Ligand code: AMP
């Protein structure tokens with residue numbers, strides 16, 4: 001009798017597993033339908049929950065990523081970014097989405113006092129960090145490139161529904177600090193328009209959550225422990241319908257003569273920012289803003305970033321300093337949990 005009950009249970013379990021497998025393929029039920037592709041220089045993973053036709057939707061999402069990468073990448077010769085960089089100061093027709101990204105970028109550059117700058121392309125092209133040709137440029141090269149980084153001189157205009165932009169001669173765009181966030185936002189809009197109500201957009205650790213989690217309530221995002229293998233976390237953010245983006249020097253760097261040179265450049269010096277921070281995380285419904293703010297707060301560093309956050313108290317941020325403090329804004333207190341006991345937690349007070 002007992003044996004029969006066991007077999008019945010085993011058969012039921014096997015059936016359930018088969019069902020789960022089937023369900024996971026279709027993306028309907030607890031298991032998501034998942035796609036993983038190498039895009040935007042990183043691994044892009046999209047997970048759709050509870051959605052019929054998920055496979056087609058995932059393909060459509062990948063097409064959108066490729067089409068936006070083809071507009072924004074400085075490594076694709078036909079992109080809007082490359083055409084603008086090569087235009088020698090002439091007005092150039094661009095896609096409406098490039099115009100939107102540039103417009104947002106200029107506003108974010110303004111907001112952050114230039115700590116985030118979309119016009120560092122001449123400087124980042126000298127360092128080439130993240131490529132096999134990474135090198136330390138001379139002081140003269142850096143000084144020369146910095147002459148062409150005044151983003152306030154970028155012009156945009158619309159004529160009969162067509163978008164145009166003009167960079168001063170010699171200026172080069174690099175949209176790498178904001179493009180992933182913008183693309184996450186565009187994906188989110190497309191998914192929402194097609195009726196997806198629950199999804200995770202993971203652009204190499206730039207996370208954007210659609211809806212709430214399948215358990216009900218918020219998703220949990222692990223925050224990457226700086227300098228530790230990927231997937232080791234120092235804390236958890238609870239997020240619903242929002243984006244969670246992290247920037248840190250450990251993400252991309254090279255070493256020369258025992259010195260580490262990372263990929264986040266201080267626009268004031270043209271060199272990797274000496275920040276005092278090990279990572280910055282921003283939680284924001286607008287993923288492009290989260291992305292640009294992360295980079296900017298990292299550049300501001302352990303001294304200026306807390307001042308900026310006190311002044312702009314709507315920003316939700318978690319800073320980790322080189323001396324092992326986790327500094328959070330009061331706005332994330334309820335949604336953040338520190339899991340690494342070796343970090344000490346500080347909540348930013350207003351006007352301290
Ligand atoms: P993120 O990973 O979002 O912090 O962006 C870093 C990337 O943006 C770098 O790899 C550069 O391509 C570019 N970048 C570096 N420093 C800055 C900066 N201060 N402002 C805007 N973009 C930057």
Ligand code: MG
Pocket residue numbers: 176177178247290291292293294295
């Ligand atoms: Mg960024």
